[in-house]
Amino acid sequence: xxxxxxxxxxxxxxxxxxxxxxxxxxxxxxxxxxxxxxxxxxxxxxxxxxxxxxxxxxxxxxxxxxxxxxxxxxxxxxxxxxxxxxxxxxxxxxxxxxxxxxxxxxxxxxxxxxxxxxxxxxxxxxxxxxxxxxxxxxxxxxxxxxxxxxxxxxxxxxxxxxxxxxxxxxxxxxxxxxxxxxxxxxxxxxxxxxxxxxxxxxxxxxxxxxxxxxxxxxxxxxxxxxxxxxxxxxxxxxxxxxxxxxxxxxxxxxxxxxxxxxxxxxxxxxxxxxxxxxxxxxxxxxxxxxxxxxxxxxxxxxxxxxxxxxxxxxxxxxxxxxxxxxxxxxxxxxxxxxxxxxxxxxx
Numbered sequence: 001x002x003x004x005x006x007x008x009x010x011x012x013x014x015x016x017x018x019x020x021x022x023x024x025x026x027x028x029x030x031x032x033x034x035x036x037x038x039x040x041x042x043x044x045x046x047x048x049x050x051x052x053x054x055x056x057x058x059x060x061x062x063x064x065x066x067x068x069x070x071x072x073x074x075x076x077x078x079x080x081x082x083x084x085x086x087x088x089x090x091x092x093x094x095x096x097x098x099x100x101x102x103x104x105x106x107x108x109x110x111x112x113x114x115x116x117x118x119x120x121x122x123x124x125x126x127x128x129x130x131x132x133x134x135x136x137x138x139x140x141x142x143x144x145x146x147x148x149x150x151x152x153x154x155x156x157x158x159x160x161x162x163x164x165x166x167x168x169x170x171x172x173x174x175x176x177x178x179x180x181x182x183x184x185x186x187x188x189x190x191x192x193x194x195x196x197x198x199x200x201x202x203x204x205x206x207x208x209x210x211x212x213x214x215x216x217x218x219x220x221x222x223x224x225x226x227x228x229x230x231x232x233x234x235x236x237x238x239x240x241x242x243x244x245x246x247x248x249x250x251x252x253x254x255x256x257x258x259x260x261x262x263x264x265x266x267x268x269x270x271x272x273x274x275x276x277x278x279x280x281x282x283x284x285x286x287x288x289x290x291x292x293x294x295x296x297x298x299x300x301x302x303x304x305x306x307x308x309x310x311x312x313x314x315x316x317x318x319x320x321x322x323x324x325x326x327x328x329x330x331x332x333x334x335x336x337x338x339x340x341x342x343x344x345x346x347x
Contacts, residue, residue, distance in 0.1 A: 066258065067310070068310035070271070071272070072233075073277050074114070075303070077135075078117075079120070079135070079296065079297070080121070080296050082127075082296055084121035087180065090179055091109050092227075094155065098112060100112070106121070122296065125295060127296060128183075132289065132290055132295070134285075135298035136279070137238045138183070138184060138301070140186050141187060141188070142186065143188070143232065148172060148214055150224065163175055164176070165211070170189065171190060182298075202275060235277075236277050239279070240281060240283075240285040241280045241285060241336075242285055242337070242338055244264065250323070250336050258271065301343070306346065314332075323336075330345070332344040
């Protein structure tokens with residue numbers, strides 16, 4: 001077989017371990033999912049594969065601006081896809097989401113009562129290219145470690161390709177790409193009581209995941225995978241941006257997220273002390289611009305706030321800073337400096 005090396009959406013902190021996967025091309029056609037994936041960079045040289053602990057700054061903003069601590073991103077992420085039927089098979093059969101609604105060339109998936117993913121067909125769309133600004137990955141958060149183990153067993157039973165992985169100390173995460181090249185993370189959080197803080201800083205890393213341990217925990221539960229369980233959420237969204245300083249100015253100084261980790265090529269921000277609700281990096285997109293309109297890409301993601309007052313405060317700051325907003329049917333819409341569309345909603 002012909003082999004390719006895929007990073008599959010792994011985070012690439014400076015000096016962290018990068019776990020690559022050797023995959024046969026024939027496996028990428030399992031269950032009819034086309035192997036039309038974006039061109040990916042070769043594996044980095046061994047000198048950058050040594051492990052280093054990533055320690056974040058204490059959660060802070062540069063001024064008095066702060067978003068409501070109950071803010072989260074558990075709202076729909078909207079993507080364009082080349083073949084809606086193919087994507088629906090992938091997301092329902094392989095990922096385990098429920099089809100909540102389909103209307104012509106659009107569909108919404110998630111768990112009952114909680115839409116997580118919105119897909120819009122763009123016939124003939126080329127696969128996502130990782131060298132543009134836009135989506136790095138969206139992250140589906142499962143409620144328990146046993147749930148993650150059950151999903152792994154299900155994935156293996158389907159004969160699907162090996163996934164990327166990272167034990168980040170605060171979480172255990174697996175990384176995939178869908179048939180259009182969109183990055184996906186499926187993860188479970190460790191309890192906050194297990195997150196390690198030192199001098200006001202949370203410690204994260206990228207270590208191998210204990211996959212056998214996850215499978216054993218799922219086996220002990222005696223419960224089989226029947227799809228994403230109740231309590232599954234959109235845990236975070238990770239973007240590719242063109243410049244970290246500009247991203248910080250927009251998402252921290254104006255919108256008001258707290259910085260929980262920062263480095264020259266990446267920024268991680270959150271509300272309420274979470275390890276991150278939004279990540280952004282320039283690993284492949286420094287100085288970049290949005291993808292061509294005929295490429296499968298991010299349409300929008302959602303920031304959810306607890307009430308109208310909190311949302312209106314953010315909208316007022318955006319407008320005052322020269323980022324015009326529009327409001328339609330209770331949703332405030334704004335674009336970041338790279339034209340990533342953000343929907344501000346209330347829970």
